[in-house]
Amino acid sequence: MPDSSIPVTVLSGTLGAGKTTVLNHVLHESDDRLAVLVNDMGEVNVDAEHVAESSDIADEDEELIELSNGCICCELRGDLLEAIDGLAREREFDGIVVESTGVAEPLPVAQTLTLGFDQGDLEPTEFYEETGIEPLEDCHLDTTVTVVDAHQFREAMRSDEILDDDGTEKHLGDLLVEQVEFCDVLLLNKCDLVDEATLDQVESTLEVLQPRAEILRTEHGRVDPDLIVSADRFDFEEARRSAGWIRELQEPHESAEEEHGVTSFVFESRRPLHPERFAELLDEFPDAVVRAKGHFWLAGRGEEAITLNVAGQSTRVGPGGPWTDALPEPERSERLEANPELEEYWHDRWGDRSVQFVLIGTEMDHESLRADLADCVLSDEELEADWSAYEDRFPTFELPDEDEEDEGSTPDADESRSGQEEIGIAD
Ligand SMILES: Nc1nc2c(ncn2[C@@H]2O[C@H](COP(=O)(O)OP(=O)(O)OP(=O)(O)O)[C@@H](O)[C@H]2O)c(=O)[nH]1
Numbered sequence: 057m058p059d060s061s062i063p064v065t066v067l068s069g070t071l072g073a074g075k076t077t078v079l080n081h082v083l084h085e086s087d088d089r090l091a092v093l094v095n096d097m098g099e100v101n102v103d104a105e106h107v108a109e110s111s112d113i114a115d116e117d118e119e120l121i122e123l124s125n126g127c128i129c130c131e132l133r134g135d136l137l138e139a140i141d142g143l144a145r146e147r148e149f150d151g152i153v154v155e156s157t158g159v160a161e162p163l164p165v166a167q168t169l170t171l172g173f174d175q176g177d178l179e180p181t182e183f184y185e186e187t188g189i190e191p192l193e194d195c196h197l198d199t200t201v202t203v204v205d206a207h208q209f210r211e212a213m214r215s216d217e218i219l220d221d222d223g224t225e226k227h228l229g230d231l232l233v234e235q236v237e238f239c240d241v242l243l244l245n246k247c248d249l250v251d252e253a254t255l256d257q258v259e260s261t262l263e264v265l266q267p268r269a270e271i272l273r274t275e276h277g278r279v280d281p282d283l284i285v286s287a288d289r290f291d292f293e294e295a296r297r298s299a300g301w302i303r304e305l306q307e308p309h310e311s312a313e314e315e316h317g318v319t320s321f322v323f324e325s326r327r328p329l330h331p332e333r334f335a336e337l338l339d340e341f342p343d344a345v346v347r348a349k350g351h352f353w354l355a356g357r358g359e360e361a362i363t364l365n366v367a368g369q370s371t372r373v374g375p376g377g378p379w380t381d382a383l384p385e386p387e388r389s390e391r392l393e394a395n396p397e398l399e400e401y402w403h404d405r406w407g408d409r410s411v412q413f414v415l416i417g418t419e420m421d422h423e424s425l426r427a428d429l430a431d432c433v434l435s436d437e438e439l440e441a442d443w444s445a446y447e448d449r450f451p452t453f454e455l456p457d458e459d460e461e462d463e464g465s466t467p468d469a470d471e472s473r474s475g476q477e478e479i480g481i482a483d
Contacts, residue, residue: 062144063198063286064152066165068235070212070228071158071219073205074245078277078284079155086281088150091143095123095132095157119143127157129164136168137192144194151285152195159219159231162200163238169197170292199289202239202269203277204232207249209258213346213368229368233347236265240289241272248275257418260318264416265347268294317419318346323429325411326403327439328355331448334432338371344420350413351376353406354450355434355443358382362450364413375453381407 069075076094083090121139128136136154143152156165205212209232217228236242242262247255255273262271270289272279329352341348348366361376380391380398392398398408411433415425434443 060147060194062147062149062152062195063288064140064154064169064195065199065201065285065287066162066169066197067153067155067201067203067284068160068162068165068239069158069203069243069245070205070208070232070235072208073158073203074243074274074277075155075158075203078201078203078243078245078274078279079153081277081279082153082281082285086151086285088281088285089148090285091119091121091149091152093121093123093136093139093143093152093154095128095136095155095160119146119149127160128154128168129156129160129162133164133168136165140169140195141192144192147194151198153285161231161234161238162202163234166197166200166238166290197290197292199241199284199287200239201241201243201284202235203243203245204236204258204262205246206244206255206258206273207246209261210254213261214343215368227368227370230365230370230372233265233367236262236269239266239269240291241284241287242266242269243277243279243284244271244273245277246275247273257317261346261416261418264318264320318416319420319422320414320416321422321426323350323411323413323415323426325430325433326406326409327411327433328353328357328409328443329411329432330355330434330438331446331450335449337428337432341366341371342417342420342425345415345417345425347416348413350411352411352413353379353409354448355438356446356448357450358409360453361409362453373450379407379409381409 067075067079079092079094083092121143123132123135123139140152140154143149154165156162212232213229215228219228219231244255244259244262250258259271259273262269270283272283331354334352334354345366346368348364351361351363354362358379359382360378363374363376365372365374380388380395383391401408401410403409413429
């Protein structure tokens, strides 16, 4: 990274968590000349007004740009890059801070920025072709920060509130988890409103959901600016890897988390799940499960993996890509060659078909949940019987075009973020 490259910090967090408060504090306290980009969903950018009113952003050193009437993780991605590009060209700033809307997902924002910033060894992507935007060479994504409301966290995780992001519905709990899972620094804000025991428990949950991030407790957004601006925290490779944390969780978690009742475990099976029994279990999934994620093989669906994504009250399933074993030749052999680790994993009869979930919860009864999941797996007898007669209420997904196929190995929940469907299994 050249010395002259301008660091960009992205602030995320659900509505009212304290993003604007953090931003104002940083503007007051930092000695750097900062430019600020504030994104708001409405036509009038209320956040920008707050920042402008309550900070000294009007100083000649600083600049405030508003991106209104849309979301920078969706339709305003091009505008975001253009605005940053403009600021970088001015070269009058030591840093840029972007405040996303409360409904923005940080991963696509970071993706836009890392594609937009010159990654050196990254291939030019379709993004450039689509938008006509040139890679930005004068800045880099420095740190991604998620602000969490310590007071509301537990309630928000269990909430079934649905947020409307310009026509796209998102569950509050789901969004919260996505924001926590993808960041370098977690600001546990509003610590003044909760007791120590609650704080410890919330922090433990955050640690399990996001082991890579630094967690800082704050009151009224009072954080040392150097920890989030020009902090040099973002690592493209690590961020990419952390999205695949299903693998990292293979090891059972240490007792620090257990102390606060936050635990996790991995459930695996090399046999398919019974569509009726598994749908019933998802209908009744225990509230103690804060997060579940992974992929599964459903009896009768031998071609493609299905992903499972549970966050708070939201349960989504999506396309997980074709099993390597179901691919036609020569793709099958090519993928096996490209992913030698599959050989070790390979099952004589079922190839790479499998069920793999990570479950994270508070006061979660491992034994009974494990037993419930095991009950969903086909028995010896069922395994040899006809699977086509089962009632299958799971949505069907179109297999991707062969040309567009992903190079990935074992299907991974995060490789298939698009196309996920909320399942109202209880109909
Ligand atoms: N008690 C307490 N209140 C806080 C703290 N941080 C922020 N607030 C208050 O919480 C409210 C929301 O804070 P904002 O900074 O506007 O939150 P935001 O994340 O920018 O909100 P949106 O822009 O709506 O997404 C304001 O009334 C703040 O004064 C804190 O640490 N403790």
